[in-house]
Amino acid sequence: MPANPPPALHPHAPPPGTPLCGLAEIPEGGGHVVAIGPEDSPFRLILLRSGDRVIAWHNCCPHFGQPLALKDEWLILKPHTSLSCNVHYARFRWADGVCEFGDCEGERLTAVPVAIHGEQVVMGSTDSTP
Template identity: 50%
Template sequence: MNDSIRVPWFELPNAPATGTRLCALDDVPEVGVKMLVIEAESDKEGDARQAPFRLVILRSASGIKAYVNRCAHFGVPLSEKPEHLIFTPEVSISCNVHYARYRWSDGHCLEGECKGEALIAVPVAIDAAGQIIVAA
């Protein structure tokens, strides 16, 4: 396992602050996923870009979940493109590089070289305006 994966989501580079609006609830299929890329601000000189913060938002009858878009096995994105993301609603989400399979409800690895580890969860809530935000 990549040691950098063990850190809490808010300690990862360019993690969004609590209260950050991610997207409208209506932007996520009722039973499906949405991938988000939160671009980092440029450095003080204004010309160098930092790596973006990548999220996967899962929506189902049981609610909204968000995970850092990074496989617990090797630290690569679960998928670079939404159309390549492998998932079974309310059951699992998989890495399309290593095919590690994670439980939908808690991100726990069910199958693959990261068995016993988990995706990094990001707490989210839905505000009064129907926006998904980063929760405390």
């Protein structure tokens, strides 16, 4: 298995319905980093919020397979517009994850399905991918 497998193959990807965080933990126009599983190989997500909509991306830059950010305070965001990798500053569009600047231009982040249940953001099923 690759060092950073895609979400569907990741050994620590949680099943649909698993709580990820409270909706209030994701600031409007901001992001929240989530890691699930053991420290040495967690399933990493970046959750982005626009109003009552949350988009989730596998926290893995397609350039080198490294996380875009490991902590919320390290996220490089232009609210509702883009997010960037901390390693080589590749810039990805907020809405569709396509790299518009950097060494992986034209590649994209991997979408992860999420849903909002009440005030909780939970793992979604494959038919709820953004």
